[in-house]
Amino acid sequence: MTMADLARIAGVSKITISRALGDGDLVNAQTRDRIRALATKHGYTLNVSARNLRLRRSHTVAVVVEMTPSASRPLSGPYPLEILGGISHELTSVGYSVLLTTRQSAVTPALQAADGVILLGQGAHDDAVHLLDRWRLPMVVWGARRAGDRHVVVGSDNREGGALAADRFVAIGRRRAVFLGDLDHMEIAERYAGFRDALARHGLETEVVRRDAFTMAAGAEATQMLLARGKGARVDAIFACNDLLAMGAIRALLEHGARVPDDISVIGYDDTPLGASFIPPLSSIHQSWHDGGVLLARKLLQLIDGKRARSETLPTSLVVRST
Amino acid sequence: MTMADLARIAGVSKITISRALGDGDLVNAQTRDRIRALATKHGYTLNVSARNLRLRRSHTVAVVVEMTPSASRPLSGPYPLEILGGISHELTSVGYSVLLTTRQSAVTPALQAADGVILLGQGAHDDAVHLLDRWRLPMVVWGARRAGDRHVVVGSDNREGGALAADRFVAIGRRRAVFLGDLDHMEIAERYAGFRDALARHGLETEVVRRDAFTMAAGAEATQMLLARGKGARVDAIFACNDLLAMGAIRALLEHGARVPDDISVIGYDDTPLGASFIPPLSSIHQSWHDGGVLLARKLLQLIDGKRARSETLPTSLVVRST
């Protein structure tokens, strides 16, 4: 069933069908409705390849993802499936296809034909510069913004996330807070910066305990180290850059006999369902992955349409549970 | 840069270019190499839309995924990103595109034009029957096989996984084993069946403690219940249908003063990086998600090529760590 067939049935020409199903403004309202009704009735579907060929557009967006989980990043993938859900939802709703690619996979014609690229994953920024030069395609990257970036970046507001944790600690009267995490990661460095600055505004200092891995074990071990120190260095709040580290910390605290949150308050990051189901339920900074995906998609569509798009950060929020 | 352009440069006709880059057999080896060299030199890439139009194939596979994590399934998505990696890798390497779709998203022309469908997620089986009737497309489903299934199913060998856990328990002399999990899920029921049967072969009985959620909290709570029972019902081995439940169980055991694995041995399922980084490192049944994805893709490609494909199960293995 092609347009020609439908045209014959409706007693009009192909182009009228095309216009009736598409633009809609160039065709009489009655004929348009009649044709649309006929199309649904006969189960007609547009041939995407033909349209793409004629329009010289692939209506495809390549999403390049890092997919290998590792012991130091124990959640299933650096970025949750949810963000892909947001991207996919937004793009398919406007007739675009999501071409999922791993960073390792070969550059296929289909990939090269993409109308735009979305990059997810820790190496994204470096890849971005690389790809941008080679392909000159519209491109949007997920992550933290950097100074010289020429590409559009979407990410959640890590500074704000850090500040939210700090404000909470101040609000419940904590005086000695520790930040737990690896400052080499841009996003985490931002979380720390927001945390430190917000505390500084209240005249409080921050201490950093660096750990490279994002595991419970690392969190527990770091916390044991803190607990083993003398009384002079006692802390009453821990902000972990990640829920797993936070959970590890809590575990170590409880094992050591410290009360959470009475003696030491702990806040995690990411608001994972895992943290929510932890005992005790973990307080955490929430960022909406789904919205992030949607925003990435929208920005890219703007670029594809030849409009400008600005880098943007998504708001975060603090979810207070029992820690 | 189209085929026509390249043809002009090479001094041959379009069709020769097409044959040189494709089949390769119908064209002189020298001209073929010359043309291929020219193609790379001028950075020519095939127009996928044009080819698809002519061949009446979309070279696209729709992957339908369940993407919403929830409190009762706290890992980021019911199926890890890794399986998508396997699918994507395999398909893109043979020139197919992966069209990622959520179960909720609308049926777009691009989706309908797919050459095949891969279904992932818990509702997959029911959707399968539905879609198969409506679309008559080649389709492959991830999960456990069921009796009346008319579609091809790929999944890991849950029976074997259960049996491996049982064999291990027998090998280290355990006598009273408990299975922890929700038997309403097909895959988990299989794990239990394998576990129970393997123990039965050694004259041992099994006890089931059902819990619906896949969380640490549920695992801990179930285990506390077990510990609270009288001495007559003492258990010395727990097989959890999931790493999180296993971790919850271990936590409860340690809190109660039981030694793991000396008093009670625990084995989880999925071999998540999370479990590997747990303290103590969790023994678990491993299944290769990546290989699963690859196999799904291969089966589907067979179907698309008009060949037959059989349902298949992937082997599992036991990773012995410290529990």
Place this chain on the structure above:
DNA sequence: CGATATCTTGATATCGGTAACAATCGCGCC
């Protein structure tokens, strides 16, 4: 040497849409 088989290349039509331009119709206005 002629005929046939094989290898290699080309001309043409076609896949199913959409843009550009042309044509038709009805209407208002001078």
Place this chain on the structure above:
DNA sequence: GGCGCGATTGTTACCGATATCAAGATATCG
């Protein structure tokens, strides 16, 4: 009445690839 205008529909020519059939060149064989 004739002209111009907007609204609506149609004609034609493509987009860039590949299948089909045909044709020229070369090899093989009796």
